[in-house]
Amino acid sequence: MFSLPESQEIRVLHGEYSLSMVLLSIVIACCASYTSLSMNQRMQQNSFFHKSFWLMLASVAMGLGIWSMHFIGMSAFMLPVSMEYDLFLTTVSVFPAVFASYLAFYVANRKNTGHFPAILAGLIMGVGISAMHYIGMAAMEMEAKHAYKPWVLFASVLIAVIVSYVALFIFSTLQKYMGNQLIKIGTSILMGLAITSMHYTGMAAVVFYTEGMGGNSHEMHRMDMPLFVIVVTIGIFVLLAISSLASLLDRYVDHRLNHFDALTLLPNQRQFEQDLKTSKTSGSLAIIHLHDLEKWISGYGYTFGDRVIKAAGEIIADLKIGTSKVYRIEGNRFAIHHSEEYEFEKLKASMKRVMSELKKPLLIDDYRVVVDMVCAVSHCEKNDCKQLLSNTMAVLQHSSTSYRHEVIEYDPAIHTYSFERQLVQDINRAIESEELFMVYQPKIWPVTGEVTGVEALLRWNHSVHGLISPGVFIPVLEENGKIFEVTDWVIGNVCRQVSSWLEEGVEFGQVSINIPGPYVTSSRLLSVLNGQLKKHGVDSRFIELEITETSVIHDIENAITAVGRFREMGLSVALDDFGTGLSSLSYLRKIPISTIKIDKSFVDGVPLSEKDSALLKAIITLCSSLKLKVVIEGVETQEQIDFISSMIETPHIQGYYFSPPLGEREAALWIKERELVLQA
Numbered sequence: 001m002f003s004l005p006e007s008q009e010i011r012v013l014h015g016e017y018s019l020s021m022v023l024l025s026i027v028i029a030c031c032a033s034y035t036s037l038s039m040n041q042r043m044q045q046n047s048f049f050h051k052s053f054w055l056m057l058a059s060v061a062m063g064l065g066i067w068s069m070h071f072i073g074m075s076a077f078m079l080p081v082s083m084e085y086d087l088f089l090t091t092v093s094v095f096p097a098v099f100a101s102y103l104a105f106y107v108a109n110r111k112n113t114g115h116f117p118a119i120l121a122g123l124i125m126g127v128g129i130s131a132m133h134y135i136g137m138a139a140m141e142m143e144a145k146h147a148y149k150p151w152v153l154f155a156s157v158l159i160a161v162i163v164s165y166v167a168l169f170i171f172s173t174l175q176k177y178m179g180n181q182l183i184k185i186g187t188s189i190l191m192g193l194a195i196t197s198m199h200y201t202g203m204a205a206v207v208f209y210t211e212g213m214g215g216n217s218h219e220m221h222r223m224d225m226p227l228f229v230i231v232v233t234i235g236i237f238v239l240l241a242i243s244s245l246a247s248l249l250d251r252y253v254d255h256r257l258n259h260f261d262a263l264t265l266l267p268n269q270r271q272f273e274q275d276l277k278t279s280k281t282s283g284s285l286a287i288i289h290l291h292d293l294e295k296w297i298s299g300y301g302y303t304f305g306d307r308v309i310k311a312a313g314e315i316i317a318d319l320k321i322g323t324s325k326v327y328r329i330e331g332n333r334f335a336i337h338h339s340e341e342y343e344f345e346k347l348k349a350s351m352k353r354v355m356s357e358l359k360k361p362l363l364i365d366d367y368r369v370v371v372d373m374v375c376a377v378s379h380c381e382k383n384d385c386k387q388l389l390s391n392t393m394a395v396l397q398h399s400s401t402s403y404r405h406e407v408i409e410y411d412p413a414i415h416t417y418s419f420e421r422q423l424v425q426d427i428n429r430a431i432e433s434e435e436l437f438m439v440y441q442p443k444i445w446p447v448t449g450e451v452t453g454v455e456a457l458l459r460w461n462h463s464v465h466g467l468i469s470p471g472v473f474i475p476v477l478e479e480n481g482k483i484f485e486v487t488d489w490v491i492g493n494v495c496r497q498v499s500s501w502l503e504e505g506v507e508f509g510q511v512s513i514n515i516p517g518p519y520v521t522s523s524r525l526l527s528v529l530n531g532q533l534k535k536h537g538v539d540s541r542f543i544e545l546e547i548t549e550t551s552v553i554h555d556i557e558n559a560i561t562a563v564g565r566f567r568e569m570g571l572s573v574a575l576d577d578f579g580t581g582l583s584s585l586s587y588l589r590k591i592p593i594s595t596i597k598i599d600k601s602f603v604d605g606v607p608l609s610e611k612d613s614a615l616l617k618a619i620i621t622l623c624s625s626l627k628l629k630v631v632i633e634g635v636e637t638q639e640q641i642d643f644i645s646s647m648i649e650t651p652h653i654q655g656y657y658f659s660p661p662l663g664e665r666e667a668a669l670w671i672k673e674r675e676l677v678l679q680a
Helices: 019-043 051-075 087-092 094-108 115-138 150-173 181-204 225-259 269-278 294-300 302-319 344-359 385-396 412-432 470-479 483-504 523-536 549-568 584-588 610-625 638-645 664-679
Strands: 010-013 083-085 140-142 145-148 206-211 284-290 325-330 333-338 362-364 367-369 373-379 407-409 436-445 450-462 466-468 510-514 543-548 572-578 595-598 629-633 652-654
Touching: 019 051, 019 094, 019 181, 051 094, 051 115, 051 181, 083 087, 087 094, 087 115, 094 115, 115 140, 115 150, 115 181, 145 150, 150 181, 181 206, 225 269, 269 325, 269 333, 284 302, 284 344, 284 385, 294 302, 302 325, 302 333, 302 344, 302 362, 333 344, 344 373, 344 407, 373 385, 385 412, 385 470, 412 450, 412 470, 412 483, 436 483, 436 664, 450 470, 450 483, 450 652, 450 664, 466 470, 470 483, 483 510, 483 523, 483 543, 483 664, 510 572, 523 549, 543 549, 549 572, 595 610, 610 629
Parallel strands: 373 407, 450 510, 510 543, 543 572, 572 595, 595 629, 629 652
Antiparallel strands: 010 206, 083 140, 145 206, 284 333, 284 373, 325 333, 362 367, 436 450, 436 652, 450 466
8 A cells, every 4th residue: 555566567657637627626626615614604693594504514515525626636637547436435435525524614613712623623624635535546446556655645634634724723713704705715715725735745645556568548537527527516506506595595584583573474663663764754654552452362362362463453454555554563553654745634544444444343263352442643744753653652652542443643732741741740650669670782792792781771661651662751851850860760770780790690791871961961970870889889890871972062071071080980981872963073082981882873774885884884993993992783684793793893783683672680691691602
């Protein structure tokens, strides 16, 4: 095996390479590497398919590429002997390449950092490439015999291991940049070179010889190359097609899960908010509230309740105006948005038909069910979608609203004034009776996936009106001078929660508290912060204050002084909604803040809009150059994640892509579960 026979009749054969075939073998290896990296990239993303599916596809693509490259490379080598291949060994030779690729990618994809995983993965990949090569060599059936130069053979295996290690180390280190085509192509070329360099070094280790007078043919030994190339090309393109189709299915499933209601198949609240925000005109809005569904659920079960909701949704969708769009925005509420500005009366007429139809009993499982409900309608002349929703909700939340299948139009003389007055009157009772509560939305650093902080968000579960949107009650409290005492309650509640999480060992990073504009410069705020931190034994480094740009520009000098005092206390200070005010850049260098929070409006168009993408990059680069921590709010899609993760200055991410706001216990469990996943 490692030496030639001692005979004078030995004739060493010298072969030649076809340059075009050599280049083809290199291209095949690089294309297979690119395909496997593309599939491997899907493992790092949320997917409808299990990660093992993508790992297996990547391994098959890589193994097929290694196998194809070997036999194309062998066919590129011309010897003056005829040659065939043993079908069994030729088939078997592909398995070490696939198996080694699977193990190498599995190791390279683990969360462990450093050189050891890459060394192990490189060793596995290098040995797999070598095993495939030498089993393929054993499959040769020809008149000539062959022996190996041991040191060159060892060098070929070593080259395969070293180049595989370098490629896989780059892959594991730069995984977050694999969305960048240039980096992925460069890594693919390096992996392709690992395969081809091993093969041609391995071929240099072989000495072909004959005993006697054999070896006079000058035919180029090879398989049926046109057929072989077609089969290999089709195989790789089939893998790419499967990957592309699976990716499209992933995106479709993700969109359906995030933007549509599973029961009624109607667009959900998230889609409703997006459509309302992007609507060019406010138009008209109707919200139908199904009242007291609990009595049906408690009597007949949740499945029965679901059928009631589904039946009501079908009637609403059937009787709406053609150009209206129906959404299920909550468990017992449907929204109907009509974007035509001057067709409010048409919407009201259609809602009256809906209410008339829903007065009739619904036939559910042989039961005749009449569900109490009401329809609130509102119309805005100006393009003010927030006001449109707020007005409609004010009708539903007003104490005079009854559930007798009426269509009630928003009246500012009735609904706004009395509803706002009731909120102001009820806020003290809400604090005492624990109607106010906190939810927490995590912030993630995509480089490691770890939780770096949470934002504390205030919610109000009113005893009469149920959950009231913060967009409704916070402006009311601000206008009526109640927001300071509510903020004091929030600070105390957050400090208590931080103390509790620290005792439980929850790795939450920092908790951000929103501070209303006028309160930022108040001496009362400093006193409350000091008092609550001491009362609950909380270090100030666990708390971050979020102030808005618009809240400081009207009193900039006092704001600079106040923020300076917060920083002296050890508190972090974030500038929220960055870029939505008028003079962001001029104040950015004056106020001693530690964090910039980029508003959701800068992310919505990314990455489809080149201008939005360029602007977001510029903001992040600017803030990073000023040594400021950057948090992007409202990140919801995989495409946004990929774009943000591809930046050199990777910002922190907050949004529904990772998690919605969670209750105290749910947030703690979510953080602990994420820690376990990252450690796995």
